[in-house]
Amino acid sequence: MGRLLRQIGPQKRLPTLEQAANLLPTHYKQASKLSFQNSDKKQKKACKQVLQQNKSYTQKDIFTDELTLEELECAIQKLDANKSPGIDLIFGSMIKHFGICTRRTLLRIFNLSWKSGKLPTLLKKSIIIPILKPGKDACCKSYHPISLTSTLCKLMERIIHARIMRWLIEHNVLHFYQTAFRAGHSTVDQLFYLVQSIIDGLEGRPHTKTTAVFLDLSAAFERVWRHKLIEVLHRSGIKGNSLLWINDFLRHRKFVVRFNGSFRSHIDLGLVSRRDLL
16 A cells, blocks of 8 residues: 555545545555654653653642533533534534433543543544545545544543633733634734734834744644653643543544545554544
């Protein structure tokens, strides 16, 4: 498969969508593959030490407190009932119709995952449906991967995400000018900041210059190094169950490509992709 993919190349035309369905899994895996050096072993060791330390974290705070029914109810309200289910075939509309007893049972399951810092393997799997972008040639890079992830996983992720974001905001961990992934902020804010900086520079005496640096990182999410990310999260104050659960959430991600109702090429992605995040 790898040799065939190299022969075709990312820019070569694929004869059929069926052939693309067979080749895209390897293409996505290669896109997220990282190269390591001997010096990187220190970082991996440091990550293991951080995780080991947090296994004995017992302080009572949002990083260790049990998930509550109120948090679950809030997350369920935000579920999109019309979205397609993941590989577990659990629809958002099904969860929205859960009675109080079923919701409490679901909460107990979530808390088992939370306390153990482990996520069931099935919830880490996603289904990818390749959609050819309009007006594009049929090459690997021209297919937009639509990812269907577990609704249960997204539900628990939403609860933990809300906790962490609330803590980050309350403790001023996020930079004032960060607008990505923050409620009530957008890229338009960055444009306003830039324009205002230019105007202030022109109106000042003497005039001052404004310098802007733009970076385009290819496959930024897919190439995040998990061991370094865990260390950064720990330095930011994320501890206990939160850190352990996030680490397991990022490990051993798997996906399958669905074509014409059948699954193709089960692939171990190794880490989380942007398509699997909220």
